[in-house]
Amino acid sequence: MTMKVSFSCRPRKLALFAAAVVTSIFFSAYANAQDKPPLKVGVLNDQSSAYADLTGPGSVIAAQMAIDDFGGKVAGRKIELLSADHQNKTDVGVSIASKWFDSDGVAVIFDLPTSSVALAVQAMAKSRPDKMVIMSAGFSSDLTGKACTANSMQAIFNTYAAARSVSLALVQEGFKKWYYIQVDNLGGVSMYEDSSAAVKDGGGTVVGSVKFPIGATDLSSQILQAQASQADVLGLAMGGNDTVTAMKAAKEFGLLDKGLRMATYSFDVTDINGVGLDVAQGTYISTTFYWDQNDQTRAFAKRFFEKHKKMPTQYQATIYVALTHYLRAVDAAGGDDKASVVAPKMRELKVKEFGTETGWVREDGQFMRDVQLGRVRKAGTSRYPWDYIEIIRTIPAEKAFRPLSESACPLVKK
Helix, strand or coil: CHHHHHHHHHHHHHHHHHHHHHHHHHHHHHHHHHHCCCEEEEEEECCCCCCCCCCHHHHHHHHHHHHHHCCCEECCEEEEEEEEECCCCHHHHHHHHHHHHHCCCEEEEEECCCHHHHHHHHHHHCCCCCCEEEECCCCCHHHHCCCCCCCEEECCCCHHHHHHHHHHHHHHCCCCEEEEEEECCHHHHHHHHHHHHHHHHCCCEEEEEEEECCCCCCCHHHHHHHHHCCCCEEEEECCCHHHHHHHHHHHHCCCHHHCCEEEECCCCHHHHHHHCHHHHCCCEEEECCCCCCCHHHHHHHHHHHHHHCCCCCHHHHHHHHHHHHHHHHHHHCCCCCCHHHHHHHHHHCCEEECCEEEEEECCCCEEECCEEEEEECCCCCCCCCCCCEEEEEEECHHHHCCCHHHCCCCCCCC
């Protein structure tokens, strides 16, 4: 009797045991999946001042678009986005970045307009080798020059590429006497130094320069000094709202009516929209992205406009490109976000950018991308809203950026 009961119950016990094992495995796998920490990325920029239109909330939107387009997860890890305003202040930027890295578990920080803030955060991150800093708006060529680090990259073009492309083009057209108005910060200094060197290389001369504090609301004095110099070209070594202020003053004092050309190195569609074609027309610009360049850029811009009600700047497009490239590298590394693993992967992979896959990351951390030389359209020639720029020519990355043989980056093998 006992044997009979034992024999008839054995299949049932085996079935219950098997079910328990399967359930245990399922919940263990579920728990392991749930235990994977999220990948936290930060966007640190100017959201309320001179560079808010160029980067600001629009860059946060572009970053979220990149995350959403990637599926919201990478290698089974949810992607979380943090953002903050550094107010163009070095101490504020370093404080936020340190907290993100040390307390909040952020793996990488993007954007960082205002080169002084970018350089300070880059230097702080050097002592945290597992973390990454990717400047999609930090502009100084020093970021991938003498200040370069193994765990930082510069996704936007730098002052060397931006300034030389515009300056050499104008000098070659015969505009050889230059006067500069420069914002009194590291970015302004870098723009001035790289542009003036290109002017002299091309056979031009610099007849003077003057500085002003970031966010100045009146540049009349500086414009009058430029007028007195009798220069052919006014080099605007600045960006964002400062450029708009300078251009309006130049128009007000009649400099543009006298045939003076303006050269800019950080000027975009939001600036042109703010100042108007009647003021900005004929201005030479350099850019790595223009929203109306091809079908892929137009498709991205349309989606971005629906969220932001403005067309994307090159900085906002760059954060989308750079973050996507970073996520591809993390995915290739199986979800590992350590800089020592991700940075080499980012150098291995080609950079995908709105229908092309021609970019790459150089050993100094510079994203190598073609640079477009453009000119603002004449008033009355715009074909539709935000149609502000005509692309004159494309400068291949190898010719646009400083050669590695001239690099001051300590990572570069001589």
